[in-house]
Amino acid sequence: KAGVTQTPRYLIKTRGQQVTLSCSPISGHRSVSWYQQTPGQGLQFLFEYFSETQRNKGNFPGRFSGRQFSNSRSEMNVSTLELGDSALYLCASSRQGAYEQYFGPGTRLTVT
Amino acid sequence: SQELEQSPQSLIVQEGKNLTINCTSSKTLYGLYWYKQKYGEGLIFLMMLQKGGEEKSHEKITAKLDEKKQQSSLHITASQPSHAGIYLCGADGYRGSNYKLTFGKGTLLTVNP
Numbered sequence: 001k002a003g004v005t006q007t008p009r010y011l012i013k014t015r016g017q018q019v020t021l022s023c024s025p026i027s028g029h030r031s032v033s034w035y036q037q038t039p040g041q042g043l044q045f046l047f048e049y050f051s052e053t054q055r056n057k058g059n060f061p062g063r064f065s066g067r068q069f070s071n072s073r074s075e076m077n078v079s080t081l082e083l084g085d086s087a088l089y090l091c092a093s094s095r096q097g098a099y100e101q102y103f104g105p106g107t108r109l110t111v112t
Numbered sequence: 113s114q115e116l117e118q119s120p121q122s123l124i125v126q127e128g129k130n131l132t133i134n135c136t137s138s139k140t141l142y143g144l145y146w147y148k149q150k151y152g153e154g155l156i157f158l159m160m161l162q163k164g165g166e167e168k169s170h171e172k173i174t175a176k177l178d179e180k181k182q183q184s185s186l187h188i189t190a191s192q193p194s195h196a197g198i199y200l201c202g203a204d205g206y207r208g209s210n211y212k213l214t215f216g217k218g219t220l221l222t223v224n225p
Contacts, residue, residue, distance in 0.1 A: 004154070033212065043200065043215040056212040090154055099143065099162075101213070103154035 002026065004093050004104035012110045018079040021107045025072050025093030031055075032074040033101060034066060037088040046089075049074055050096075078109075086111045114139045116201055116216035124222045130189050133219045135201030137182040143204040144184045145213060146175050148197050155200065158186075188221075196223045 005024045013019050025032050033056075034046040045058040049068035066076040072093075078085055088108050092101035115138040125131050135144065143162050147155040159168045164179025172189045188195055198220050202213035 035215075042217040043202075045212050045214065048212055058212070088152060092155075099145075099160045100157045101145075102157065103147075105154045106152070108152065 004091060004102050006089075006091055006104040006107050008107060009105065010108045010110075012112060013081050014112055015081055015083060017081050018077060019081060019109060020075055020077045021089055021091075021109070023074045023076075023091035023093075023104060025074070025091075026102055029093035029095050029102070030072050031094040031096065032068055032072065033092045033094070034074070034076050035090045035092065036060070037090060037106070038086075043090070046076065081111045083111050085109065114203060114214045116203055116214055118199075118201060118216035118219050120219060121217065122220040122222070124224065125191050127192060127223055127225050128190055130187065131191055131221070132188075133186045133199050133221075135184045135186070135216055137203055139182070141177065141179060141182050141184070141203055144175075144177055145202040146184070146186055147200045147202060149200060149218070150197050191221075191223045193223045193225055196221055 007022045031050045033048040035043050036046055037043045046060055047054055047066050048056040052068045063079045068074045088106045090103050090106045092103045094101045117136045119134045145160045146158040148158055149155045159170055159175050161177035167176045174187045177184045198218045200215050200218045202215045
């Protein structure tokens with residue numbers, strides 16, 4: 001079974017631009033969660049989608065948004081990028097009712 | 113909001129030595145997860161503990177949950193270089209929120225051959 005895939009793996013953007021990251025969950029997994037990881041703040045929850053609906057949201061500004069498609073694939077978008085948005089963005093997928101989240105390799109975003 | 117404090121922040125051990133990493137929660141633990149991360153990569157699920165006193169093992173790694181102390185410990189026996197990485201504990205904020213985890217800052221483990 002293929003694992004969680006994230007594209008692109010690396011990205012360099014300029015302040016003020018916007019970016020879209022993609023996550024394909026493990027086949028059969030309908031829940032997708034997104035996390036931001038930085039050296040200072042650690043791993044922080046962004047949001048979680050299930051069946052195309054956002055079920056949970058973390059404490060991030062509205063510049064961070066996401067969506068999920070009918071095939072469970074998910075995208076997250078960050079608008080008006082700031083230097084502080086430089087981070088490793090991880091997505092994780094889960095089966096309904098299961099405890100484990102399976103993480104993808106992440107997208108390393110650098111904002112200059 | 114729930115906070116998880118991990119100790120130590122970093123650890124250097126000689127191959128073959130035992131070690132323990134602790135994770136303490138500021139609130140009641142409904143589920144405690146342990147993950148391992150290679151630098152800059154995704155997280156690998158190790159194990160999940162739900163009940164006070166619960167203990168689980170996977171190969172040479174054992175995790176325990178002390179519900180009263182709101183604490184979990186991860187113990188590695190006879191460490192190997194393959195155990196090196198960042199160990200993260202994560203917790204459910206409330207029952208049923210296992211898709212929204214709060215994580216500790218991590219413990220960086222170095223194992224010298």
